[in-house]
Amino acid sequence: MAVRGDYLLQPVRGFVPGYDFVGVIERLPAGDRSGLHVGQRVAGILPRMGAHASLISVAPSLLVPVPDLLDSATAATIPLDAVTALFAIDALAMASGTILVQGAGGAVGAWAAQLAAARGLTAYGTASPRSHAYAERFTDSVYDYDDPTWIDQILDATTGGVDGAIDHTGSRSVRRAVRAGGRVVRTAFGGAPGQGRISTAAGFAASTLRRYARPGERVCSVPILVATQRARYRQALTELFTAVGNGTLVPPRPRIMPLVQYPDALASATRAAPGEKTILTTQET
Template sequence: MTTSKHQQGRRGVMENERILKVVLPGVVAPEGLELQDGAAPRAGRGQVVIGMEATGVSFAEQQMRRGRYFDQPPFPFVPGYDLVGRVLAVGEGADPGLAGRRVAALVKVGGWASRVVVDAGDVVPVPDGVTAAEAETMVVNGITAWQMLHRKARVRAGQTILVHGAGGGVGTVLVQLARAAGVKVIGTASPRHHEALRAFGVTPVDYRSGNVPARVRELVPGGVDAVFDHLGGRSVTDSWHLLARGGAVVAYGAASALDDTGSKQWPVLKIIARFSLWNALPNGRHGYFYNIWAGRSFGKDRFRDRLRADLTEVFAALSRGDVTARIAAELPLARAAEALRLAESGTVSGKVVLTG
């Protein structure tokens, strides 16, 4: 019996189709990642199957392979924080109009596979004219940058902000979105990123030489209006003291503790505890720890609506040219170990993308 195109779109996969996935078996070097094949997944009620075209190598996967991501699942699991691809199958109860559409999805884990099942309510359409790899650079990085700027710090035109790690994945998107909003930006980065940052209109500061807080105070004696800090530890305290009255520190990681041992939650809990104390002080300053998944357990529909709205804004900024997709390398999924090693090397600028 032949299968109609409509039936194929609903079912999405043939009976014996196999997929490729990358498994993180435990705390291993990048070369310890395992390539496995398996049965193609099926779309359940309210779900879609996405044929992965691009998935990213982010700081989250770097933490996960060390067992240091604060809420990662038990080993073994398939990493992959986000993905972009075509909808191959639509389950009962999901919008049949999604079939064949290129979409993006934030999944936290599971993206490093050639086929991925996602709740239909979690996908965001990718605009025409934007490639899968370009869109991939903007999913987790773009949502993070947009929400920290506009939902946490609530930056306004004419303000001045400090972005630590301005040459990194989130930092690069963040500084471009800030400049598009009319915000002045100081960015810490290694010298090899300075030329690119200047091209974005950013004042670069070399984090490896001299006293960074002192240099920032020279540039902005009255303090900055916001600091975006992925480092944690001592850096959060320095960031707090660089604020002008009414300013905000938005912390979104603890990279300084990446290779520490012990509790992986403790570095984050320390930041949250400090902010709880500091926020009670009568100086109008505020500290926030940003978690992209915050609020999901208290309102799934509201979380989805906000994520969809914010990623749509980021994609629109990409289409307008307000931000550029910086792709460091594109490697096939089977070379995930090489991609992870490259992303961790600190020698590339932009996102390392795995392709399906």
């Protein structure tokens, strides 16, 4: 979306794309007291894009050490997608109950479904036939979002609707799948090519106005949270690295592409098979 000029937070062309990265520290500011050291492997999410580069200059407060038991490609599948899923689940503020994850076979959705299950929530997912099997690994039931009856099926299965939903489509109808006292967390607002910025701006405004509606709504934007809540973001990413390292969470399979083949990598990311994540590398593959 950003590369084709369709992303609200990066509307003007002439920027370096990419939010998240894994790398090695080459230099630290004089007098740095972060506890990090030169040569250390770290990861992070930028509040504004710029990660798709061989050298980046980043505040130490944005960096999280990568544990030795994670290889760099696997670690690189984690930051933006998994932190988005974790913050979206946090925004639901649920200690128990049922949750709907839209696109549960997608990059963010698969993390969200796993994190929901790890918190003892019952996760229902939506997916098309292409990602149904992958979504099914992490959810209790999967519904085809193109089936016009999918919301009715969820209402039947949950007797009146789920307690919370994580949605990236911006669809109003998803509200019908959630019980009146529940909550919808929006991570994106859909939009056809060329309509992304207007859909996001309109969706953000509508969702904010529905904060106290029934069900209520929240918007989860990780770039904004990274910019404003660094300690919380670092803690979240540290926890996610630990959970993947100890096998509690299953990462996608990295598909490693050289940075110098950027157009091919973009195409690969667009066509990624369910459970596969395109990773750019500056090293020879």
